[in-house]
Amino acid sequence: MKEKYTFDEIVTHLKSSGFVYQGSEIYGGLSNSWDFGVLGSWLKKNIKDLWWKEFIEKSPYNVGIDSAIIINPKAWEASGHLAGFSDAMVDCKECKGRFRADNMIQDATGLSAEGKTPEEMDQMIEENNIKCPVCGKHNFTKARPFNLMFKTFIGTLEDSKSTVYLRPETCQGIFINFNNVLRTSRKKVPFGIGQIGKSFRNEITPGNFIFRTGEFEQMELEFFCKPGTDLDWYKYWVDYCFNFVKKLEINEENLRVREHDKKELAFYSKGTSDIEYAFPFTDWGEVWGIADRTDYDLKQHSEYSGKDLNYLDPETNERYIPYCVEPSVGVERLFLMICCDAYERQQLDENDERIVMHLHPALAPIKACVCPLSKKLSEPATELFNELSKEFYCEYDESGSIGKRYRRNDAIGTPFCITYDFDSENDNCVTVRDRDSMEQSRIPISELKDYIKARLIF
Ligand SMILES: [Zn+2]
Structure with a gap:
């Protein structure tokens, strides 16, 4: 069972090791704004790549788009954000x-x-x-x-006619492209449209580090299905999302799925579940929301745009507005959950302690660090680094003792340290040291790429 750490300790580690920087730090910061650093930008990218792979590439149903952040304000009227958000x-x-x-x-x-x-x-x-x-x-x-929407102006006139908004969610950009996707993708109901992108909410009470911020990234899927099949698909996507989180190697005792009761539901929703994580700063915090939104969104956009968003079933010739199931998750929320769950301070013996981030190798910013045992070996070790860099993101480190180099890499979640030593010239092998078990194995250089790649599979 893992020891629990204070949120302060974890945040301090993320700030000091290059995952997250205070936004606009040299100007004294900006309320509720954070920048993702040398390692954090990698972790974010890896999270987004995995989502895209699992929800778009691997799914037989789904396609992706990338819609504009600033859209016609009538869309926000239709969605209810202008009046009610x-x-x-x-x-x-x-x-x-x-x-x-x-x-x-x-x-x-x-x-x-x-x-x-x-x-x-x-x-x-x-x-x-x-x-x-x-x-x-x-x-x-x-x-x-x-x-809560950020307001700005398009063009040079700052008047009400030129007022536009930064999107508070990415999904409306999907709904307004429903007909375009149908026309250009050959998809038939049931199918989904996903996208990853920035959203903006002028939150008055932000907080808890990157848990709630005014500017954030969403990964949303809008899944369209025939009315009457929606509750089955809703269950399908709750399970799909929960499995995704488990595959990230999040400890299951820190996870739960919470179904909203009737009075919590939005008036148009038939069911909503949150995947929640036991963050150190709260009992349970929402990470992922999965909602059955019925035909509310497409109906609204149909009415406000005057365009027919009915679907014509090619087999039965039925016309209907599809129901929609929406799994919606924030990249920063997943990021924070992953880091809270991965962080461990381990007492190795009386005088030796290490911080280790047990990140799934597919998430780890740096996959391997090449460490020559001596600077005299820098030439063949650099050659090895160049070779590995063609396949995945690596680092090269020849400063300090081997032990110190291992510790540096443990603290940022690098799953493998590769030591090139004086024997390597003769036996064509290197020592691969595993981050979690700290075990060392002698691996032929010719097998090294495959050895590491096998462990990066999600
Ligand atoms: Zn007062």
Whole structure:
């Protein structure tokens, strides 16, 4: 059983080793903004590549697209984001602090204000005599909705006619391309359209490092099926996503699937499940949401665009708006879950400790580190590095003792360290040291690529 570590310890490690940097650090940072570093950019890329492989390439049903971030604002009217995608905010009239009303109520009283109207929240704030979390006074404006979409302008005129929004989710770009994909892909229902891309939400209460940020990347699949088959497909995708998470080698005791009860569901949804992870900062945090969205989205876009988004079944000649099942996950959430789960501080003996990131080799930023035992061996070792680099991302390290080089690589999750020593010239073998077991094996150089590639399979 793995030891649990504090969130602070894990975050400190991710920042100090090059996974995540504070955004705009030299300017004092920017609220809620993070940059992915030398190793973090690799981990993110590897996560996205695996998702694309499992959800698009390997699936017989799905295709991918890459739609624009800024789309016609009418699409946000149709999706309900212009009218309803908001949090109720209150301002403190004394100190000018601004707070999300539901969070302030929850923190002060433990009462949930989820789904309450702004008027009901005002009443709760009055009845419980809630004080400002900053200045401690009780003098608030009325609660009012604050839209979470980032607003900007297209063209040179900054007026309401040129107002556009940064997308708060990638899926609407999929729905509005439904007919285009049908026309150009030869897919028939059931089929899915996936995409990976940035989304933006002007979150008022961000937090927990990269768990909730204003700018993030989503990997979404919209899976279209015949009405009546939707609940079967919903179960299919819940299992598919859960298996994906398990294949990432996440400890199962830290995972659960939570089905939303009826009153939690959006009015158009027939079922929603979250895959949750036991993050160190909370009991359970949502990682992946899988929702049966019925025909809501295509119907809305059909109505607002005036375009027919019915599907004509070529076998039965039936016309219908397909139902849609949506598995939606944030790259940063998976990233954080993977890192929390992989992190371990191991006491090897009384004076020796190591930090090791048990990343699945397919996720590891660096697959192998080539370490010549002595600088005198740098020429053949560099040759070996060049050869391996054609296949996967490697590093070359000849500084410090071998033990130190192993520790550096353990801490960033490199699964293999390859030592080129004085015998290598004669026996054409190298020593491969395994990150997790720390075991060393003598492997012929001619078999090395295949040896490593076999362990990178997801
Ligand atoms: Zn105040």
